[in-house]
Amino acid sequence: xxxxxxxxxxxxxxxxxxxxxxxxxxxxxxxxxxxxxxxxxxxxxxxxxxxxxxxxxxxxxxxxxxxxxx
Amino acid sequence: xxxxxxxxxxxxxxxxxxxxxxxxxxxxxxxxxxxxxxxxxxxxxxxxxxxxxxxxxxxxxxxxxxxxxxx
Amino acid sequence: xxxxxxxxxxxxxxxxxxxxxxxxxxxxxxxxxxxxxxxxxxxxxxxxxxxxxxxxxxxxxxxxxxxxxxxxxxxxxxxxxxxxxxxxxxxxxxxxxxxxxxxxxxxxxxxxxxxxxxxxxxxxxxxxxxxxxxxxxxxxxxxxxxxxxxxxxxxxxxxxxxxxxxxxxxxxxxxxxxxxxxxxxxxxxxxxxxxxxxxxxxxxxxxxxxxxxxxxxxxxxxxxxxxxxxxxxxxxxxxxxxxxxxxxxxxxxxxxxxxxxxxxxxxxxxxxxxxxxxxxxxxxxxxxxxxxxxxxxxxxxxxxxxxxxxxxxxxxxxxxxxxxxxxxxxxxxxxxxxxxxxxxxxxxxxxxxxxxxxxxxxxxxxxxxxxxxx
Numbered sequence: 324x325x326x327x328x329x330x331x332x333x334x335x336x337x338x339x340x341x342x343x344x345x346x347x348x349x350x351x352x353x354x355x356x357x358x359x360x361x362x363x364x365x366x367x368x369x370x371x372x373x374x375x376x377x378x379x380x381x382x383x384x385x386x387x388x389x390x391x392x393x
Numbered sequence: 394x395x396x397x398x399x400x401x402x403x404x405x406x407x408x409x410x411x412x413x414x415x416x417x418x419x420x421x422x423x424x425x426x427x428x429x430x431x432x433x434x435x436x437x438x439x440x441x442x443x444x445x446x447x448x449x450x451x452x453x454x455x456x457x458x459x460x461x462x463x464x
Numbered sequence: 465x466x467x468x469x470x471x472x473x474x475x476x477x478x479x480x481x482x483x484x485x486x487x488x489x490x491x492x493x494x495x496x497x498x499x500x501x502x503x504x505x506x507x508x509x510x511x512x513x514x515x516x517x518x519x520x521x522x523x524x525x526x527x528x529x530x531x532x533x534x535x536x537x538x539x540x541x542x543x544x545x546x547x548x549x550x551x552x553x554x555x556x557x558x559x560x561x562x563x564x565x566x567x568x569x570x571x572x573x574x575x576x577x578x579x580x581x582x583x584x585x586x587x588x589x590x591x592x593x594x595x596x597x598x599x600x601x602x603x604x605x606x607x608x609x610x611x612x613x614x615x616x617x618x619x620x621x622x623x624x625x626x627x628x629x630x631x632x633x634x635x636x637x638x639x640x641x642x643x644x645x646x647x648x649x650x651x652x653x654x655x656x657x658x659x660x661x662x663x664x665x666x667x668x669x670x671x672x673x674x675x676x677x678x679x680x681x682x683x684x685x686x687x688x689x690x691x692x693x694x695x696x697x698x699x700x701x702x703x704x705x706x707x708x709x710x711x712x713x714x715x716x717x718x719x720x721x722x723x724x725x726x727x728x729x730x731x732x733x734x735x736x737x738x739x740x741x742x743x744x745x746x747x748x749x750x751x752x753x754x755x756x757x758x759x760x761x762x763x764x765x766x767x768x769x770x771x772x773x774x775x776x777x778x779x780x781x782x783x784x785x786x787x788x789x790x791x792x793x794x795x796x797x798x799x800x801x802x803x804x805x806x807x808x809x810x811x812x813x814x815x816x817x818x819x820x821x822x823x824x825x826x827x828x829x830x831x832x833x834x835x836x837x838x
Contacts, residue, residue, distance in 0.1 A: 327402040330424045332431065334397040335532035339435045347438070358401050358427060361434055366410055396526055419762070429765055432532070436766030446630055454634050461624060463708060464638050 330358075401427070466636050466644065466735040467769055471510025471533045474629060474733065478504060479568065479613040489558045490547055490569075490608075495679065497561040497618045498713050499539055502730075504567065504614035506629040507712070509733045513611035514541040517575040520607070524585040527722070527763065534729065534764045536722040537586065540577070542604040548574060551608070565615045573609040586719050589751055595681075596718040596748070620713065622677060625691060627710040632672065633735040639705060641669035645738040645772065646731030648745075649675045650716065652685045652693035652830055654822045656802040658701065659777035659786040664740055670706055672736055673698075677711045680838045683808065687711070689829075689836040696829040720745070720752035721760035725767070732769035741771045778802060779820045786820075811836060 340354045351357040375383070387393045411423050420426040446454075458464045469475075492500065502508050510533060515523065520538050522530040529535045543551075551557060551571060559567045583590045583597045592598045620626055627635070636644055645664040649657065665671045673694055677687040685693075691709070698707050712730065717723050723746035728739040745757035761771045775788040782798040792799070802821050810817045816827045830836050 326405040328405050328408040328423075329400040329402045330408075330427050331398045331400055332424065332428050333526075333532050334399045335530065336428060336431055336435065337399045337401070339532065340431055343435050343438050355401050355403065357434075358431060359403050359407060361430055362403065362407055362411060362427070365430065366407075366414070369414055396522060396530070433765035436768060446634075450630075451634055454631050455638065458627075458631060458635050458638070463627070463635055 403427075465642055465737075466633055467732045467737045469506065469509045469629070470729050470732050470768065473510060474633075475503065475506045475509040475512055476630065477512060477611070477613050479615055482565070482568065482615050487556060487558045488551065489560050490543065490551070492541075492559050492561050492566065494561065494618070495715050496541060497559075497566050498678065498715070499541075500559060500567045500612055501614060501618050502714055503539065504612055507714070507730050507733055508539055509629070511535075511539055513569065513572070514607070514609050515539055516573045516609035517607075520575075520577070520609075524582065527725070534725065534767055536729075536760075537717060537719060537726040538582070540607045541609075543574075543606050543608050544604045545606065548606050548608075559612075561618060564619070566618065567615055568613045569608070569610045571608055571610045575607055575609070576605055577607050579603070586717075586722055587751065588720070591751075594718065594748065594751055618713070622687070622691070622711050622713075625709065625711045626713075627708075627734075629733045629735065632708065632710065635708060636670065636672075636735050639670060643668035643738065644670045644672055644736045645740060646672045646674055646728075646734065646736035646769075647740050648727045648731070648742075649673065649690070650680075650684065651804055652690050652836075653697050653826060654802050654804065654807055654817075655779070655786055655820060656777040658697065658823070659788075660740060660742075660774045663774055663777075664738065664772055665706060668738055670708065671702075672731065672734060673707060673709045674712050674731065674734070675709075676714060676716060678713050679715045682838050684838045685808075685830075686833070686836060686838060689833050692829050692833075693826050696825050697823060700825050701823060716746065718746060718748040718751075720747045721756045724757035724771075725760055725764065728761075728767065728769050728771060732767075736769060738770045738772050741773055743776050776801075808837070 337354055340357055344351045344354065344357055351360065384393065408423055411426060415423065415426050455464065503511050503513060515538050519530050520540060522528060523535050523538045527534065527536045551574065553571050553573060555571045557569050557571060558565055559569055579600050580590050582600055587594055587597050589597060592601055645668045647661055651657070661671055675690050694709050698709065724741050727746065731739045741757055744752060744754050747757065758773045775790055777786050777788050779800040779802065780787045780792045780794050780798050782794040783792050800820065807817045807821055811827065811830055814831065816824065816831065
């Protein structure tokens with residue numbers, strides 16, 4: 324078991340999330356699991372957006388600058 | 394008491410990564426970010442209750458709308 | 465799809481059969497009577513009555529009801545110390561506006577409130593010069609919470625223009641609209657308003673023009689004038705069947721950003737999917753930043769109606785048309801800003817404002833009233 328961090332959320336929101344889980348047909352076992360899934364999903368989207376290294380980014384910015392785009 | 398809270402727990406590495414991406418975004422804590430995201434997820438799913446009006450009511454309303462010139 | 469009611473359920477609490485037994489009565493003001501009817505006919509869904517203390521504080525502190533549903537303006541019933549005498553929690557009480565039975569309320573809670581705290585949270589200021597704040601300070605010290613059941617409508621001069629959420633929902637569906645943009649107004653339309661509405665209408669199915677009628681400041685357009693002016697504008701300048709004009713009877717609170725969200729929620733209940741938020745929406749004086757009413761929407765990923773932030777329109781001589789900041793590259797020297805205040809002044813002097821400010825037909829309609837202003 325890895326280390327966990329606890330986060331505060333409104334009780335009502337927690338309960339809505341619980342209802343969501345029940346109605347979504349057993350995909351998630353707990354609110355913890357749902358939160359973890361959604362956050363991971365978001366992070367992977369975020370990572371797709373940054374498919375270049377900082378060096379690449381710098382190079383591209385240089386080119387855009389030389390062309391007058393920025 | 395007003396505004397009761399409860400807790401969820403997520404793996405530490407995930408917590409750290411979230412903390413990292415919310416820098417300079419206006420979210421002041423991982424908690425406020427998680428609340429935001431969860432509200433969005435739950436709202437998109439909230440189901441509309443069955444329509445609260447009967448066929449007769451609907452007919453009467455359509456009649457009124459027609460009389461007022463809306464239809 | 466027409467928008468879901470806020471909180472998922474369209475509230476309709478209407479009671480037709482009522483036998484007058486020995487029941488305590490409470491006189492309500494016009495404004496309170498309007499709130500009551502708005503609650504019972506679903507304009508304020510998911511509210512079923514006036515807020516209890518828990519919900520009241522939650523709205524103040526979290527901008528949400530205690531069940532986490534977004535709600536930014538407390539809907540409360542204040543009652544004088546005399547009237548509170550003899551009332552207790554659990555009682556049924558008949559609410560009357562003059563001699564008309566408006567509603568039944570089951571009293572759930574009677575509590576005191578801190579008006580300064582209210583002002584700070586809702587208006588962002590405790591300055592009694594603020595019209596909303598000064599109104600709050602004049603209210604009674606006790607609030608009464610409880611669910612309502614409507615007995616009779618509040619009388620209105622605008623029967624012809626009164627539609628309730630269930631009616632607009634059916635109407636929008638009859639017209640085959642899937643996306644509807646709501647427009648809030650307290651003014652007769654000038655070219656800037658027309659531009660903003662048409663900019664939105666370009667990518668949705670229908671426009672719901674929803675003037676707020678009721679309590680006004682001196683110098684404001686009279687309600688009849690606003691309606692007549694819109695009728696004229698729609699007749700001459702809008703395609704048939706893309707607009708619905710109906711009134712909303714509720715008071716302006718001048719609470720800026722919080723009220724902008726409240727305005728959006730009410731229109732969501734009418735079935736709108738989009739809502740236009742103006743610059744300094746529901747603002748007054750210099751109490752709010754010009755774009756505060758846009759920023760607040762970031763706090764509500766779960767609002768369920770899409771705010772449209774459309775910049776103020778002006779006439780640009782170089783562009784030769786109505787434009788806005790985002791689409792016009794020219795300098796101030798080419799721009800003519802349309803000031804509602806200027807237009808009002810011209811109309812007050814019996815002058816017709818130039819066509820680039822206000823449509824000729826609209827101006828003539830307004831001028832046909834003996835006194836178009838309050």
